[in-house]
Amino acid sequence: MVRLTADLIWKSPHFFNAIKDRELDLRGNKIAVIENLGATEDQFDTIDLTDNEIVKLENFPFMNRLGTLLINNNRITRINPNIGEFLPNLHTLILTNNRLVNLVEIDPLASLPNLKFLSLLDNNITKKPNYRLYVIHKLKHLRLLDFRKVKHKERMEAAKLFATKEAEEAAKKVPAKTFTPGEVKDSDSASKPDHGPRVVGPTPEQITAIKAAIVNSQTLEEVARLEKALSTGQIPAEFAVPTKDASNSNNTNNTGKADQMEVDKNENQDSKGNQDEEKQETDDATPIEED
Structure with missing residues (x-):
């Protein structure tokens, strides 16, 4: 575990990103x-805390300038109920791939008066019934949300669904659709073999290419x-490389063509040999004239 010290903050990279923040x-x-985020002296529009081990989204000093917080791939389970008092101008919050489970856990985000862009992808909370409508209802x-535009129709539906306090509380108590060890899957789905493509991890070249694309x-x-x-x-498709199966298929086709050429060659040789034999027999059968 590494502490977020003032020294670490001063030594960490800081720059103008692609959108000039x-x-x-x-x-x-x-x-x-x-x-120790007070060591930033509120000099940044964006702070990137991706790929750490943070459990609680709290302990912020007053940061009037901060507009974007990237904190995906952490272990967030709790959010400070008063977070809006310290980050009044936060408009973008990326919480992808954390450990938020219950709808009530995102209620503190309602205290952020300017929050417009939010991602909760790859959190168990997204498996809750009416998750999207609940978030839209709470964050006016x-x-x-999750890189999908919030539509007026969704706002109307959310307002209708959570018109009463009782409906809102009931939604918070519904368990998420998560898999329980030992649970028997649907018999139809269990009986069907999985013929889908096998997922293969990225190659070092692909990882390098994707990281370069992130920078740009x-x-x-x-x-x-x-x-x-x-x-x-x-x-993503733009970084895909030809699969081994495709290469094997090409090799098989090339081998098949080579085999076919060899067969054709042998047949031609056999045909020529037969013609030579027939010619020899004809020559042997020709009578020799005596003087």
Whole structure:
């Protein structure tokens, strides 16, 4: 475990990112607790805490400038109920691939007055019934949830579904659709063999290419999409390489062509040999004239 010290903050990379925001890069440091962010002196528009071991989204100083917080691939289970008091201008929060389970756990985000872009992908909370409508109901200013635009129809449906306090409380008590060890799957799905393609991890070349693409990305959506590809191992089509099966197929085709050429060659040789034998027999059968 690494502590987030003032010294670590000062030594970490900071730069203007693709959208011209001043960004502090604290990713991949195995940080477990958010602390000492006052050392930033509120000089950054974006802070990247991706790929750490943070459990609680709390302990922020007052940061009026901070607009984007990237904290995907951590272990977040709890959010400070008063987070909005310390991050009044936070508009983008990426919480992809954390450990949020219950709907009540995102209620503190309602205290963020300017939150417009939120990702909760790859959290168990997304498996809750009416998850999306609940989040839309709680976060009135949200424009993009899980990289999908929040539509007016969804807002109306959410308002209707959670019109009463009782309906809201009931939604919080519904368990998530998670797999329980020992649970028997549906007999139809269990009896069907899985013929889907086997997922193969990315090659070092693909990882390097994706990381380069992240650096050159122009939007947060593109950054999150590529980071998710790295974390899940599901490589986007533009980085795919020919599979081994395809190579084997080509080799098989080439081998088949070579075999066919050899057969044709042998047949031609046999045919020529037969013609020579017939000619020899004809010559032997020709009578010799005596003088």
